[in-house]
Amino acid sequence: MTEAERLDALAQKPWLVKLPSYLRLSGPGWLQGAMTLGGGSAITSLTIGGMYGYELLWVQPLSMLVGCIMLFALSHQTLSTGMAPFKAMREYVHPGLAWAWAIAALASSIIWGFSHYPLSAGMLEEIVEVGTGFSLKETGGLARDFYLLGLAVAVWCVCAYTAWHYGAGGRAVALFENGVKLLSGMIIISFAWVVLSASAQGQVDWGAVAAGYIPSSLPTDAAGVTTIMAALGTAVGINMTFVYGYTLLHRNWGPSHRELSRYDIVLGLVIPYILVTSLISIAAAGAFYGSDLDIAGKLSPAQASGMFAEAGLGEVTGRLIFAFGVLGMAVGSLVMHMLCCGAAAAEMFGWSHDSRKYRLALLLPTPAVLGVFVWSTMGAWVVLPTSAICGFLLPIAYVGWLVLNNRRDYLGDAMPTGGRALLFNTAMVLCIVVVLASVTYSTLVKLGMW
Secondary structure (H helix, E strand, O other): OOHHHHHHHHHOOOHHHHHHHHHHHOOHHHHHHHHHOOHHHHHHHHHHHHHHOOOOOOHHHHHHHHHHHHHHHHHHHHHHHOOOHHHHHHHHOOHHHHHHHHHHHHHHHHHOHHHHHHHHHHHHHHHHHHHHOOOOOOOOHHHHHHHHHHHHHHHHHHHHHHHHHHOOOOHHHHHHHHHHHHHHHHHHHHHHHHHHHHHHOOOOOHHHHHHHOOOOOOOOOHHHHHHHHHHHHHOOOHHHHHHHHHHHHHOOOOHHHHHHHHHHHHHHHHHHHHHHHHHHHHHHHHHHOOOOOOOOOOOOHHHHHHHHHHHHHHHHHHHHHHHHHHHHHHHHHHHHHHHHHHHHHHHHHOOOOOOHHHHHHOOOOHHHHHHHHHHHHHHHHHHHHHHHHHHHHHHHHHHHHHHHOOOHHHHHHHOOOHHHHHHHHHHHHHHHHHHHHHHHHHHHHHOOOO
16 A cells, blocks of 8 residues: 555544554654744743733734644645745746745845854853853853854754755655654753743742633733734744745655645644743743843843743753753754755755755855854844845735635646635635734834834
8 A cells, every 4th residue: 555545544534543643754844843943932932921921822822823824725735736836936926926935035044043053052051051060151252252153063063964964855854854853842841841840839820821822912012012913923934934845845745645734734833833932931921920030131042041040940940951942942943944045045046956056055054153243233234124024025925825726727626616715715815914914013113113
């Protein structure tokens, strides 16, 4: 029996019966989870919990729902046709949109590395300090800067080795995806440890946690509204939308894998994202919300780890375990940034995904290790234009998928019809409106125009 025949037979069984098999076969969705669970998710989660307690726990699950609807559409299109998403966008929507999408995905994957390498180095510095007592924080100056650079280069070596071998295809793809599953599990365990430790000390109100997942109020301050809008607009980033279709094609999935791909997104992206972001927000709410700690402007992961320790969680839980979790998030995201650069460059220049040029393109984010020196000054100049451009291109890419979803000359008999088409199109239009509103508002706030 072929894999397609096994999947067709499996699709007829109750979901509880087929869930273990789908979990074993899943993969590309976990890569999406690794990409979105980066520094941005960590900082947003810390802000939601530390500044607003349990009130906004519903925001990130809703944000992920918006993103996964669009990924469902992309997986259906890619698996039904077997056509690379860039080529489909170029031929059936507009070449300019396809190129803008690829360039934005490539640029964002490089630029955001400048923040992720300093984050990784900072978390690794915490782990070394707690584990061995060695620290250059008090020394400061160039000595510490080059120490952080060395840590960032070590992280780059791990990421480059992983991405390079993923580019080799074949068994390396399955090994990498299984490694991401293990990494995601370790990240969840790390943050669960932090939350359970806080709960044991009476710092978590579980009744308020449950109530926090029911939207009942909205913050009226600009910072709170901006946080909600940022979460809605960035749970699924533009580089994620570009690389996802290629991870499906790397697995040689086809029409028989369409149901598996939906389970894959839920198991690998939606559930880990909701668990990790919720655990970070719950821990921050229990430790910081309503306290005398000065948390305004101090909710970066590196600063939060020390604050968790000061709030009573201790050095091991507050700094070491928390740092391991954030480091895992950053490393997974950095590897996916490399894969996105390779996919974008290969599509724009017509390179094969098993060529040396493709593998060298994986290393385009390498200069980002210098973020340990320049991010504090560079960030102010590139964050706004990058987030604004990529933010506005994201709903444009979503519109492209909406168009593709209704092109019979592209999808053929796989094009949704009747009630299914109405449901799909309505959901996609709502996603476009929500994301467009969020990026518009966030950009206007950053520009001081709202």
